[in-house]
Each structure stands twice: as structure tokens, then as C-alpha cells.
Amino acid sequence: MEKPEVKYLKDYRPPAYWIDNTELNFDLQETNTLVKSVLNIRRNNDLSDKTIPLVLDGKNLELLFVKIDKKHLDSDKYQINSENLTIYDVPESFSLEVTTKIQPQNNTSLEGLYKAGGIFCTQCEAEGFRKITYFPDRPDVMSKYSCTITADREKYPILLSNGNLINSGMTDQNRHWAQWEDPFKKPSYLFALVAGDLVYIEDFYKTKSGRSVTLRIYVEHMNIDKCGHAMQSLKKAMKWDEDVFGLEYDLDIYMIVAVNDFNMGAMENKGLNIFNSKYVLAKPETATDIDFWNIERVIAHEYFHNWTGNRVTLKNWFQLSLKEGLTVFRDQEFSSDMTSRPVKRISDVRSLRSFQFPEDAGPMAHPVRPESYIEMDNFYTMTVYEKGAEIIRMIHRILGKQGFRKGMNLYFKRHDGQAVTTEDFVKAMEDANQADLRQFRLWYSQAGTPEISVKRAYNHKNKTYSMTFTQKCPPSPGMSEKKAMHIPVAVGLLDKAGNDMPLQLAGQDKPEGTTILLNLYKTTQTFEFVNVYEPPVPSILRGFSAPVKLRAEYTSREQAFLLANDSDEFHRWDSGQRFFAGTMINMVQGKIKNHDPDVLGAIIEPFRKTLLSTELDKAFISHVLTLPSESELGILISETAPIDPELIHQVRRFITHAIAKALKNDFERIYQDNQEKGLYNIDAESIARRSLKNLALSYLGMLETPEIIKIACNQFNKAENMTDEIAALGVLSHIQCSEREKAIDDFYQKWKSDTLVLDKWFAIQAGSQIPGIIDKIKELLNHPDFSIKNPNKVRALVSSFCGMNPWQFHHISGNGYKFMTDRILELNAINPQIAARMAGIFNHWKKYEPSRQKLMKAELEKIINTPDISRHVYEIVSKALV
Ligand code: PHE
Numbered sequence: 001m002e003k004p005e006v007k008y009l010k011d012y013r014p015p016a017y018w019i020d021n022t023e024l025n026f027d028l029q030e031t032n033t034l035v036k037s038v039l040n041i042r043r044n045n046d047l048s049d050k051t052i053p054l055v056l057d058g059k060n061l062e063l064l065f066v067k068i069d070k071k072h073l074d075s076d077k078y079q080i081n082s083e084n085l086t087i088y089d090v091p092e093s094f095s096l097e098v099t100t101k102i103q104p105q106n107n108t109s110l111e112g113l114y115k116a117g118g119i120f121c122t123q124c125e126a127e128g129f130r131k132i133t134y135f136p137d138r139p140d141v142m143s144k145y146s147c148t149i150t151a152d153r154e155k156y157p158i159l160l161s162n163g164n165l166i167n168s169g170m171t172d173q174n175r176h177w178a179q180w181e182d183p184f185k186k187p188s189y190l191f192a193l194v195a196g197d198l199v200y201i202e203d204f205y206k207t208k209s210g211r212s213v214t215l216r217i218y219v220e221h222m223n224i225d226k227c228g229h230a231m232q233s234l235k236k237a238m239k240w241d242e243d244v245f246g247l248e249y250d251l252d253i254y255m256i257v258a259v260n261d262f263n264m265g266a267m268e269n270k271g272l273n274i275f276n277s278k279y280v281l282a283k284p285e286t287a288t289d290i291d292f293w294n295i296e297r298v299i300a301h302e303y304f305h306n307w308t309g310n311r312v313t314l315k316n317w318f319q320l321s322l323k324e325g326l327t328v329f330r331d332q333e334f335s336s337d338m339t340s341r342p343v344k345r346i347s348d349v350r351s352l353r354s355f356q357f358p359e360d361a362g363p364m365a366h367p368v369r370p371e372s373y374i375e376m377d378n379f380y381t382m383t384v385y386e387k388g389a390e391i392i393r394m395i396h397r398i399l400g401k402q403g404f405r406k407g408m409n410l411y412f413k414r415h416d417g418q419a420v421t422t423e424d425f426v427k428a429m430e431d432a433n434q435a436d437l438r439q440f441r442l443w444y445s446q447a448g449t450p451e452i453s454v455k456r457a458y459n460h461k462n463k464t465y466s467m468t469f470t471q472k473c474p475p476s477p478g479m480s481e482k483k484a485m486h487i488p489v490a491v492g493l494l495d496k497a498g499n500d501m502p503l504q505l506a507g508q509d510k511p512e513g514t515t516i517l518l519n520l521y522k523t524t525q526t527f528e529f530v531n532v533y534e535p536p537v538p539s540i541l542r543g544f545s546a547p548v549k550l551r552a553e554y555t556s557r558e559q560a561f562l563l564a565n566d567s568d569e570f571h572r573w574d575s576g577q578r579f580f581a582g583t584m585i586n587m588v589q590g591k592i593k594n595h596d597p598d599v600l601g602a603i604i605e606p607f608r609k610t611l612l613s614t615e616l617d618k619a620f621i622s623h624v625l626t627l628p629s630e631s632e633l634g635i636l637i638s639e640t641a642p643i644d645p646e647l648i649h650q651v652r653r654f655i656t657h658a659i660a661k662a663l664k665n666d667f668e669r670i671y672q673d674n675q676e677k678g679l680y681n682i683d684a685e686s687i688a689r690r691s692l693k694n695l696a697l698s699y700l701g702m703l704e705t706p707e708i709i710k711i712a713c714n715q716f717n718k719a720e721n722m723t724d725e726i727a728a729l730g731v732l733s734h735i736q737c738s739e740r741e742k743a744i745d746d747f748y749q750k751w752k753s754d755t756l757v758l759d760k761w762f763a764i765q766a767g768s769q770i771p772g773i774i775d776k777i778k779e780l781l782n783h784p785d786f787s788i789k790n791p792n793k794v795r796a797l798v799s800s801f802c803g804m805n806p807w808q809f810h811h812i813s814g815n816g817y818k819f820m821t822d823r824i825l826e827l828n829a830i831n832p833q834i835a836a837r838m839a840g841i842f843n844h845w846k847k848y849e850p851s852r853q854k855l856m857k858a859e860l861e862k863i864i865n866t867p868d869i870s871r872h873v874y875e876i877v878s879k880a881l882v
């Protein structure tokens, strides 16, 4: 293909025209949809050039009419090509009427207006509005919208758009219409429309200033009994945002619609969120504890966008993290307050390291505020979202809770109703606190994960302890030299008994607390503690105070000590993980022998202690005892050596098996002691108990004995909630036995009419550790309930295979790779966004041993040499090949 155009931040120019009002009219029909738009347009007089033509974005549109101030425009007055409608010599202010024809029923990209499962719905972020009508489809053009929808009354009884319902009626016997108006100005990416045969549950929320808001969740008929948890989550989120940030909802109605076909998790359209049904629908029989948590988190995330994203929006797409980083930070804080702060932190850091760190070290590495892109859809990344949230968290830590709140207040005071930049946000934080974040801003512009090494020295004579930090950041694509960053590192010191020491830096006249925030500014920087009564063990990067790789060179003894004693639960977990990972990596690299009883003993003892602890929280225990996954081990190994997925698989399997064997009786006891007592509940304590019980079951499953198979079958057959049912099925799925086949069949028979539960059924099979599972997966592609057009199904069957089954995906035959390429090419024609996501699986090919490298490279070349490759896939694959 010819090289697609690259867009650069440095080329940003303000829009030449403003759109004050946007009046949309949709006539939804079965074979096509007519869209009429009337725009009130006004030239941007801040620009000196008054002759710039009006250029509107538009894609896959059939243009029917253009009128200016109600008069038809001759075709020599405008030009259309595949991306734009350009109109020359327009007046300074005028009304433009454009009528276009589109085919939502054929739109498989799930972007723009599309019809899936009999429901019409829209997805406009980032640049989907241009697939609906001609418009300046950029976030700094904010307009007031009204929207009239006309459709068949029987097929589409529910007609929704943003804002308030103004009017509705019948056009004839069969067709009805509804008119919606959104009083708030917004960019086109926040526009939404839904039409379908839906039902809803309704509730109310009274805001702190006393207004009553109607809350509605719209779903398909059969799902009406699965909305309660989402509604409760919404109300909690509304209350939390009032309590923590003083932010209130601003419309009289808040609507959420659940659809099955959706590219992402959910979308924050003003007053009308559209959700992947996965993040709405739940009841104990069909959803796991993790599903319940995810729903609470995503419902809150989209709700929080109403202020961070909608009221204050983006000047251009390079600023995406302004809304996403900040909103992820807000949803993380919300979840921490609703569940357990340390456990939430642990799982967030686990995913940051598993996905964002590799991204930041690979061919797609980009700053949190990217400088360029080919396809914006490819920049909804872990870096923009999660590293972006880490930046906000560091600011929060540096300024403190109150300072941060002051900054937020100033940010809204200055920018409510505006389209702004990450710079505006940082400036508000600075100004509200008289703080200096000049060097800190590098976090937005420098890609790559900084690495910190620490040298420590205790001086017996003076009772001083010094820590010397050195930071460096490896080169990234297009950025070889990096400047030293401002890195906040939270540190504590433990004495021999495992207690926190009071901390006093040289120059301070008395100790201040037991955790201190050290601010690194220079490449190398030394801190000296005084009155340190004995040689300490340092606890460095408590709470993961900065998204960096720490090379602290702890001995395994120190790690075990920190696992047993650190008062910072995050660091305690982290020390345990490093300890377990260290041993396994040494085995993979042949530095220690598998069967050395001392080695096993060294792992099993701290493991047993943690397992049997009566004082630790059970959720925390489950996290500590979840050994680093094969992919996590691969990432750690790749820092110094090539990855061999087969070897890693063998070692990890050996270790988990050895643990299971050694602690069989303990696991059995834990399993029994943590059975459900009384009614099923989704409070944090019950969830923790179930997670520990099912962790014990999964270790026992490693033994593959008839006795264990019986226990798992029993749990599977008796389970009254999905958490236990799927956990038992998961254990059976890895064991070759007739019970396995029966359980898989039974599960299908029981749940075949619930598409979300079937996603779990596909995923469990894709993750099965039974050798040769790829043949089964290929067979499942033809299963009547699988559809390549449904992103959830693709993620369940295809992505789970790569993610949950790395050793089979990376099988040396190359069959896993070929399978993936076939899916990418198939999806390329259907849904380029999803195809590009899938293609990212090859991003880290250079980290593998030579034969796999060669195989993956060949697949990348095959993809890029395929005719009609989309811009989305092209961007990912061409960068991977550099
Ligand atoms: N803005 C959505 C969110 O993070 C994500 C999204 C992006 C959804 C693009 C659809 C398309 O909340």
C-alpha cells in the first residue's frame, strides 16, 4: 500500500470555522439511513487568513444534497474526495445543510453508526462521527446538538440521543420519532444515538445540591434481571465524586445502554453512555467476582468522564491522556475506596508491568502525550491510560491529597466548557500549589520506562545510612537521548526485628514518620539518613510511587524478610514476587538445578507461612501466592536474555507442581475452611475467601489425581455462582480426562443462550494447558456460537489463546503464529481496529530466541505485503518491522 499520512502534534492549527449549532435528523431504514444535518457555521476570526475554504471530514458517505442558507449549492462550488467535503468562498457566517446516505447494517467496523443484533447504535470516538455526516470531526470544535430520530415503531420502540427528550410523535401508522436536545456544547466524538427494542430499569439519584436525576439502564429483554449491580455502582460513583472532588452531575437524566457488539469497554457519550454488555450485565449465577468489580470500575470510569473529558475536553487527540489518564486515576481511587486499597494497587501494578512496560520498551513505545500517529485508534494504549494515570498519581503524591484537590478545583474553574491540553492541567496543579513541576513534565514527553539502581551503605560508627540512586531511561523509537526525570520514590527502613524505623534525613532535626518521599531530580543522587541504630533493610518504592523499574539488588534472603515483615503491603507482595520469580528465572537459565531440595525448600517455606497466616487478608494472600505468570517471567528474562517460552513453561509447571505436592494437606484444609458459609455475598471479605479457596483448588489441580478431579467436579456441579463454577471448570480444563469433556459439554448446554457466559466457555478452552489445544481452537472458530464479527468472541477465543497459553501460541512449529496471521487478515477486512489490536501480538518478536524471531518476522512480512491492508494494521506492523 502507499504510505499513509502521518499526523503531527507540531502541525496543530486552530479550526478555521466554528459550529455553534448542529441539528441532526436520522431516518433509519432497513437498507439505508438518511442523515440530514443543519449546521450554523461561523468563521474563526482569530485567524488572519479569511480565505480558508470550509473543509469537512467525511468517510464512506454518499452525498445527496448541499445547501447554503437554504439554497442548493452548485457542484462546481464544492469538491469531494474519499476523506473531505471542501466548500470554497463561504460567507462569514451561514447555515449549511447536508444530506447523506449511509448503510449502518453493513458497517462491521463498529465505528460510526452501525447496526448489530437488531440495534442501531453509534461509536464516534475518536474519528467515527465522520462516518455519519460531513463535519469538522475534531475535539476542539464544540457545538450544541439536537437530534431527531425516525424509525419503525415495532422494531425500534426506544429512540435515544444525548441530553433531554424534547418531543416525540408518530409520522404514520408504523413509524415514530423522538427529538433530543443536549444543552451542553460538546465535540462530535461525544455524540450518540441508539434505536432498538430495549427495556430499562430506572432509579433516581439526589445530588448534593438537591436535584433529582433519573438513572436508566437499557438492555435487551432477556437481560433485565442483570442490571442491578451496574445501577448500584452508578449511584456509588455519583456519591463518591461529590464527596471526593465536589463534582455533581449536570443533566436531569443519565442513560446507559448495553450492546453486545462493541470494540472497547464503554463510551462516555454525554448523558448516554454506550457500554459493552460485558461491563453492565451481572448476576451471581452468570458473573464472577472479578466481573462484578470490573463493572463497578467501568461504570464509574465513564461517569467520571462527565467532568474529566466532557465538561473539560481535549484540544486535539494528542492530549488523549488528559482525559484518560486522569479518569483512570479517578476510577482507581474510587475502586480503592470501595474495595481494598493495597489489593487494588497490587493488581494495577501487575497489569502495568505486564502490558505497559513491554509496550514502552517495544516498537510502539510513545510518550503519554504522543507526538505523531497514523491512526488515532491505535493510541488507546496502556501508555496513554495506565502510565497516564501513574503520572496523575505521582502529582497526587507530590502535592498531597489537599494540594491535588486545590489543583482540580482550579482546573475546572479555568477550563470548564473548554478544549484544553495536558499542559493546562499541569499548570493548574502548579498554580494552585505554587509548585514547580517543570522537570516533572518530562513524564508526558519522554517515552520509555526509567530504570533506577540503588547503592546502599551503612556506617556503623556514625550510625548513618546512605542510599545513592542512579536513573537512566533506555532509548525509544525516534528518541535516543533522555533527560533525567523528577521521580518520587517512597522509602522506609526496616530493623532486624522487621519493624519500621523512624526516618530522619541528614539536616532534619527530628525523625518524620516511617515512610519518606525522596524526590530524584538528577541522574545520580545520594540521600543520607541519620540516627539509624542498626543496619536496615530498605523498603524502596513503597506503594509503587513511580512507574519505574527498580534494580535494588536485594538478596533472596532480604526478599523473603520483606515478604514476611514489610508494613507496606504493596512492597511486601512485590518482594514475594521477586523472590519467586528470581528462583524460577535461575532455573530457566540453568543457574540452579530443578531438583535441588534446598531450592524447593527455600520457595516452599515462605509460601507455606503466607498460606497459613491468620493475620493477613485473604485477598492479599491470594495475590502473594499467585506466582508470576509465564508471560511475566518472559518479560523479566527478556531484560537480559532471549525468551524461550517452552523452557519457561516447564519450569513454572515444575514449581507449581512441587508446591502443590509439598503443601497438599494445607491446600486441602484451606479449601475446606473457606467454603461458602451461608448465603452468597459479593462483599470484599466473601470475595477474598472465594479467591483463596479457588487458588487452593487450582494448586491441587496440578496433581491431577482422581481425588482432585472428583473435588473439582463436585464444585462444578454444585456451584450456585459463576466464580466457583468457572474456577472448577478451569481446573478441569487442564486435565486430560473424561470428566473434562463432560464438564465442558454440560457448561455449554446450561449456558448456550447467554452470550457473555459463552465467552467464558470459549476462553477456558483457549487457555487449556493440554498440548495440541490449537486444533480445538480452530474447530471452535466454526462453532455456531462463535462470530468473528463480535469483538468479545474474538477476544475470548483468539486473544485468550495468545495471552493465557503463551507456550502453545509460541510453539516452535509456528502453527500458533500462522493461526494468528489468518485471524488478523480475516479481521482486517471486517474490523481494522480489532485487527490492529491482534497484530500487536507480534510487537515483541525481537525478544525471543532466534528461531521464533524468524518465524514471527515472516508473519509480519506476510501481513504487510497483503493487498488492501488497513491503515490501522499497517501502522502497527510497519513499526514492528523497523
Ligand atoms: N473513551 C472510552 C473510555 O475510555 C474508550 C473508547 C475509546 C471507547 C474509543 C470507544 C472508542 O472510557
Ligand code: ZN
Binding pocket: 301, 305, 323, 324, 327
Ligand atoms: Zn476513558
